[in-house]
Amino acid sequence: MINFAVKLFFGMEYDFKSIEQKWQGNWRKSNTYKVEELDTMPKFYVLDMFPYPSGAGLHVGHPLGYIASDIYARYMKHKGYNVLHPMGYDSFGLPAEQYAIQTGQHPAITTENNINRYREQLDKIGFSYDWDREVRTSEPNYYKWTQWIFKQLFDSFYCDTDNRAKPIEELVHAFSESGNKGVKAACDEDTPQFTAEQWHAFSEYEKEDILQKYRLTFLSETWVNWCEGLGTVLANDEVKDGRSERGNFPVEQKLMKQWSMRITAYAERLLRGLDTLDWSDSIKEIQRNWIGKSKGASVTFKIEESDQSINVFTTRSDTIFGVTFMVLAPEHELVNKITRPEQKEEIEKYCQSAALKSERDRQADVKTVSGAFTGAYAIHPFTNERIPIWIGDYVLASYGSGAVMAVPCGDQRDWSFASQFGIEIKNIFNDTDISEGANEDKSAIIDHSDFLSGMTSKEATQKVIEALEEKGIGEGKINYRLRDAIFSRQRYWGEPFPIYYEDGIAKATPSNNCIELPPVDKYLPTEQGEPPLARANKDDWNIFHGERMEYNTMPGWAGSSWYFLRYMDPHNEEAFVSKEKADYWGQVDLYIGGAEHAVGHLLYSRFWTKFLCDRGFIGFDEPFKKMINQGMILGRSNFVYRINDTNSFVSFDKRKEYKCSRLHVDINLVNNDVLDIEAFKNWREEFKDAEFILNENEEYLCDFEVEKMSKSKYNVQTPDDLVEKFGADTLRMYEMFLGPLEQFKPWDTKGINGVHNFLRKFWRLVHDDENNFDIEQCEPNNEELKALHKCIKKVTEDIERHSFNTVVSTLMIAVNELNDLKSKNKTIISQLVVLISPYAPHFAEELWQRLENMDSVTLAQWPQFDEKHLQEDAFTYPVSFNGKMRFTMDLSADLSKDDIEKAVLSFEKTIQYLEGKSPKRVIIVPKKIVNIVV
RNA sequence: GCGGAUGUGGUGGAACUGGUAGACACGCUAGACUUAGGAUCUAGUGCCGCGAGGCGUGGGGGUUCGACUCCCUUCAUCCGCACCA
CATH class of the missing domain: 1.10.730.10 (Isoleucyl-tRNA Synthetase; Domain 1)
Known part of the structure; x- marks a missing residue:
C-alpha cells in the first residue's frame, strides 16, 4: 500500500528521467540535428572550443560554455537560420603520451577511451551537435590535412610588396631572373644578398638554405631548454632554478634545429585585424601587447678600430645626444669579436654566469644591476665621441637587435646601470633634474643636442630619422615583440611532419597521402637523445623517402589552428575543405571558450586563416567574428575541524573553543554545509570511530571556501x-x-x-x-x-x-x-x-x-x-523629492507633462512632503519618473 | 612595474541607452497540509529604529533635478604580461 502510494506520487511528478531518455533516443533516430548546406536559409556558425579528452572526464565547469552556445544555436534555428553547431576533440596531447610512457598502452587507445567517456557525458546533457561532423585531430584522415597545410606553408613566402603569402616558385623565379635585391619579402635577418648569377651557381643545398630563410615554415637553429634527463625540450615554466620541474633533472640551454612558423610576417595584419573583431577588449589588448608593435629607429654605431658596427633599435632616437654608453646582450655575436684582451676574463666570467640563468630567472631579478665592460668603444654618429661598450643581462638577445644605445638621463634602467658603474650621465633636457633618476617624461624640451636643441620629443624624433637616413646610418623602423613560433616537439603523440631528408636537405613529401604515426617500442627519446619517432624502422613508416623521415612532431596548436574549417566539410577526401562549403559557412559567427587561449590558439588560428585566405583556399581572413570568453566555475569546498591530537570533530560555529585544524571534506558528504555524520564515518577508515561536538541545532556545521575544482580538494562536481x-x-x-x-x-x-x-x-x-x-x-x-x-x-x-x-x-x-x-x-x-x-x-x-x-x-x-x-492605460509614477523616491501615484498613461505636474502637485502626499515649501522645479519624464526639487 | 577584470542583502545575482536599488532564486522566520518529505501552499525577509523616520551598491570627491551606472581619486581581491630599448 505504501509502495503504491509512493509510486503514484512519483508518477505524478515531472519524470525527467524517462522524458530525457525518450527524446535523446528520438533525436538520434530521426537525425534531428543533422545540418546540410541550404541556400534557402541564411547560415549561422556557432562554435565551442573543442576539448582535450582527459582521463578525468568532464566536470560542471566544462559544459558551461557548451550549454550557452547550444542555447544560442537552438535559438538561431528557431529564428530561421541554418545553424552549424559541431563538436570534436583536440585529441593529440601530453597526458595520453605520459600515460603511454608509464603503462606502454598506445596513446590512441587511451584517447579513444577518453573520447567515449566524454561523448557519453555530453550526450546526457542534450546538446544539438551534428555528430556526423565530429573531428578528432589525432585521426589520420584529419591530420593528413594538417600536414597538407604545413606543406602549403613550406611552399610559400610572404611578399611585402603585395602584403600576402605567395607560392615559393614565384620567389625562385625572381631569384633566377634578378637575384634577391629587388625582392621585398619576409625573411631571416641574416639573409645575404645575391645576384641571379650567384643564384644559378649555388648548389642545391645552398639554394635550399636560402629558401629556408623565406619559407613560412622553416628549419632554424633555436636556443631551447634542453633536459638530458627527460630527453626533451621544456617550456619556460617547466624549468625552475635551472632544473626540470618534473624529475628535477638539470636543464641546459642548447642550440637545436627546430621547425618554426614565420608568424612575424603577419604581425601587422594580426594587429590591424583585431579592429574588425567583436571580441572582448581585454583579449584584444593581450594580443596587441603580445604582438608588441613599437615605432622607432634603427641606428648603426661604428666601433673604434674595427670594421664591425653595432645596430640598435630605439624608440627614443630624439635622445641620441644623451648616449653615454652602449649595452649588448651577453649572447650578442659581437661580444667575442670586440672584447679587448685585458677585459676578456671578466667578460667571459660574466657571460658564463648569465648563461647559467634561464631567461625567466634573468628577468625575474629586476633589482640587481649587473654588467661588464668590453674595453671597446663605439663612435657617436653625430658627435664622434667615444662611447664605451658594455654588456649587461638587462638587454635581451631576443628583442630588437639585442643591443641598446644607453641614454641614462632618459631611461631608468640605463640610469641605474650608469650609476652602478660610474658612467657619465649627460643631461639633455631643459630644466629637468636627473640627479635622483631618469626623466622618462616625453614632454621635456630637448637641450644640449646640437641641431635638436629646443625641439619637443616628437619634432626631434622626426628630425633625427631624417638626419640618419641622409647619412645612411639609420632609418625609421617598426619593431615587433612577436617572435616566430617554434613548431616542433620531441614527442610521440602529435602529427608527424610531411618531411623527409635527402642529402641533408629537408624536403616535403611529394604526395598528399597521410604520413601516419609509426609504431614504436617505447614512447621515449632514443639513447642518442633523438625524439621517439627515431625509434621507428624504415618499414614502420607507411611512407618513407630519402635517408630518413622527420623525427619531430607538431605542437598541440597545429590541429586546433584550423579545425573550425574541417567541420564545414568533414568527410572531404579531396581537400581540407571545399571552397564552396567554406564560402557557404564562412567565418564562425559566435565562438565560445575560455580566455586562457588568449594568445596561443587564438593568434595561431588567425595566422593560419590569413595564410589560407592569401593562397586562395578560403575567402575570409579572420576565423572568429564574435567571441565570448566564459568564466571559470570554481568549486565550493567544505571543511571539518578536528581537535588537535584527537579523533574529535567540532562544529564550525564552535571551533573557536578548541585548538583544531581544518581538513577538506568530500562535498558529497555535506548537505547545505551540514555534515552527514554516518557517511563521514564510513568515508575513511581513520574516521570510523570519530566523535562529534555538535552545535545548538544538534548538527555538525562545516566551513566552506571557494577555490578551483580539484580532486585533492574533494570539491569536484560532475555533471553526471x-x-x-x-x-x-x-x-x-x-x-x-x-x-x-x-x-x-x-x-x-x-x-x-x-x-x-x-x-x-x-x-x-x-x-x-x-x-x-x-x-x-x-x-x-x-x-x-x-x-x-x-x-x-x-x-x-x-x-x-x-x-x-x-x-x-x-x-x-x-x-x-x-x-x-x-x-x-x-x-x-x-x-x-x-x-x-x-x-x-x-x-x-x-x-x-x-x-x-x-x-x-x-x-x-x-x-x-x-x-x-503591453500597452497600458495607466502608469505608476514614482514621485521623488530631490531624487529620493517617496511614494508612487497611478496616472493615466496619455497625460501631458502639464497635466502630470498638476495632478502630482495637488496630491495630498505631495503637499505633506513639501512641508509648506514651494517646489523650485518639477522634472517630469513621461512614463518614467516625477522628481520634485525643493 | 605595466595591463586587464571584479567589488551591490546571510548567498548566487538583477537593475540594458543615468530615472522606483535588491528582480529571480537560494537560505532563513512563522503558519497551513501531511504517517512521511530535499514535496506543496500562504505570509515575511537590505540595515538601524517601537515608531515617524534615517542609512544604504568597497572608501573619498565631482558632474546632474536625479548616479550601482558618467568623471577624478583611493582601497581590496583575482588574473595576464613582465628589464621590450
Whole structure:
C-alpha cells in the first residue's frame, strides 16, 4: 500500500528521467540535428572550443560554455537560420603520451577511451551537435590535412610588396631572373644578398638554405631548454632554478634545429585585424601587447678600430645626444669579436654566469644591476665621441637587435646601470633634474643636442630619422615583440611532419597521402637523445623517402589552428575543405571558450586563416567574428575541524573553543554545509570511530571556501551526478542561472533545487492532480497575453545580448504569473514552450508533443513579440523629492507633462512632503519618473 | 612595474541607452497540509529604529533635478604580461 502510494506520487511528478531518455533516443533516430548546406536559409556558425579528452572526464565547469552556445544555436534555428553547431576533440596531447610512457598502452587507445567517456557525458546533457561532423585531430584522415597545410606553408613566402603569402616558385623565379635585391619579402635577418648569377651557381643545398630563410615554415637553429634527463625540450615554466620541474633533472640551454612558423610576417595584419573583431577588449589588448608593435629607429654605431658596427633599435632616437654608453646582450655575436684582451676574463666570467640563468630567472631579478665592460668603444654618429661598450643581462638577445644605445638621463634602467658603474650621465633636457633618476617624461624640451636643441620629443624624433637616413646610418623602423613560433616537439603523440631528408636537405613529401604515426617500442627519446619517432624502422613508416623521415612532431596548436574549417566539410577526401562549403559557412559567427587561449590558439588560428585566405583556399581572413570568453566555475569546498591530537570533530560555529585544524571534506558528504555524520564515518577508515561536538541545532556545521575544482580538494562536481539527480534540463538551466557567462563564479548546488522546482511548477501548470495533460483551448485574455509578450520580449532581447542568466528569471516570472492567473491556455503555453526549448530541450519536446504537434519543437518558429499586448492605460509614477523616491501615484498613461505636474502637485502626499515649501522645479519624464526639487 | 577584470542583502545575482536599488532564486522566520518529505501552499525577509523616520551598491570627491551606472581619486581581491630599448 505504501509502495503504491509512493509510486503514484512519483508518477505524478515531472519524470525527467524517462522524458530525457525518450527524446535523446528520438533525436538520434530521426537525425534531428543533422545540418546540410541550404541556400534557402541564411547560415549561422556557432562554435565551442573543442576539448582535450582527459582521463578525468568532464566536470560542471566544462559544459558551461557548451550549454550557452547550444542555447544560442537552438535559438538561431528557431529564428530561421541554418545553424552549424559541431563538436570534436583536440585529441593529440601530453597526458595520453605520459600515460603511454608509464603503462606502454598506445596513446590512441587511451584517447579513444577518453573520447567515449566524454561523448557519453555530453550526450546526457542534450546538446544539438551534428555528430556526423565530429573531428578528432589525432585521426589520420584529419591530420593528413594538417600536414597538407604545413606543406602549403613550406611552399610559400610572404611578399611585402603585395602584403600576402605567395607560392615559393614565384620567389625562385625572381631569384633566377634578378637575384634577391629587388625582392621585398619576409625573411631571416641574416639573409645575404645575391645576384641571379650567384643564384644559378649555388648548389642545391645552398639554394635550399636560402629558401629556408623565406619559407613560412622553416628549419632554424633555436636556443631551447634542453633536459638530458627527460630527453626533451621544456617550456619556460617547466624549468625552475635551472632544473626540470618534473624529475628535477638539470636543464641546459642548447642550440637545436627546430621547425618554426614565420608568424612575424603577419604581425601587422594580426594587429590591424583585431579592429574588425567583436571580441572582448581585454583579449584584444593581450594580443596587441603580445604582438608588441613599437615605432622607432634603427641606428648603426661604428666601433673604434674595427670594421664591425653595432645596430640598435630605439624608440627614443630624439635622445641620441644623451648616449653615454652602449649595452649588448651577453649572447650578442659581437661580444667575442670586440672584447679587448685585458677585459676578456671578466667578460667571459660574466657571460658564463648569465648563461647559467634561464631567461625567466634573468628577468625575474629586476633589482640587481649587473654588467661588464668590453674595453671597446663605439663612435657617436653625430658627435664622434667615444662611447664605451658594455654588456649587461638587462638587454635581451631576443628583442630588437639585442643591443641598446644607453641614454641614462632618459631611461631608468640605463640610469641605474650608469650609476652602478660610474658612467657619465649627460643631461639633455631643459630644466629637468636627473640627479635622483631618469626623466622618462616625453614632454621635456630637448637641450644640449646640437641641431635638436629646443625641439619637443616628437619634432626631434622626426628630425633625427631624417638626419640618419641622409647619412645612411639609420632609418625609421617598426619593431615587433612577436617572435616566430617554434613548431616542433620531441614527442610521440602529435602529427608527424610531411618531411623527409635527402642529402641533408629537408624536403616535403611529394604526395598528399597521410604520413601516419609509426609504431614504436617505447614512447621515449632514443639513447642518442633523438625524439621517439627515431625509434621507428624504415618499414614502420607507411611512407618513407630519402635517408630518413622527420623525427619531430607538431605542437598541440597545429590541429586546433584550423579545425573550425574541417567541420564545414568533414568527410572531404579531396581537400581540407571545399571552397564552396567554406564560402557557404564562412567565418564562425559566435565562438565560445575560455580566455586562457588568449594568445596561443587564438593568434595561431588567425595566422593560419590569413595564410589560407592569401593562397586562395578560403575567402575570409579572420576565423572568429564574435567571441565570448566564459568564466571559470570554481568549486565550493567544505571543511571539518578536528581537535588537535584527537579523533574529535567540532562544529564550525564552535571551533573557536578548541585548538583544531581544518581538513577538506568530500562535498558529497555535506548537505547545505551540514555534515552527514554516518557517511563521514564510513568515508575513511581513520574516521570510523570519530566523535562529534555538535552545535545548538544538534548538527555538525562545516566551513566552506571557494577555490578551483580539484580532486585533492574533494570539491569536484560532475555533471553526471546532477543529471542523475535533477535531469539535464535542470542542469542546463542552472548553469546559466548561476550568473553572467563571462564571470568567474563559485559552483553551489544549493540553488539547483530552485531551478528544478521551476520546471516542476511549469509541469504542474499544464497537468492535473492525476498527472494528465490538461490545457484549455480558448482565446487568451489580455492578462495572459501580457504575461506572454513581456516574456517574449525579454527572453529574445536577453538571448541576443548573451545575457543567458536573466532569461531563466524571465521564464520563472512568466510561469509564476500564469500560475497566479490559473492560466493553462493552449496558445500561451505553446509559445512559452518554444521560449524555453533552447534551455530545456527535452522538457519542451515532451510538452510540445503533448500539445499535439507532430514535428520536433526545434522546427517551431520563434514567437513573435507584439507591442500592443503591453500597452497600458495607466502608469505608476514614482514621485521623488530631490531624487529620493517617496511614494508612487497611478496616472493615466496619455497625460501631458502639464497635466502630470498638476495632478502630482495637488496630491495630498505631495503637499505633506513639501512641508509648506514651494517646489523650485518639477522634472517630469513621461512614463518614467516625477522628481520634485525643493 | 605595466595591463586587464571584479567589488551591490546571510548567498548566487538583477537593475540594458543615468530615472522606483535588491528582480529571480537560494537560505532563513512563522503558519497551513501531511504517517512521511530535499514535496506543496500562504505570509515575511537590505540595515538601524517601537515608531515617524534615517542609512544604504568597497572608501573619498565631482558632474546632474536625479548616479550601482558618467568623471577624478583611493582601497581590496583575482588574473595576464613582465628589464621590450
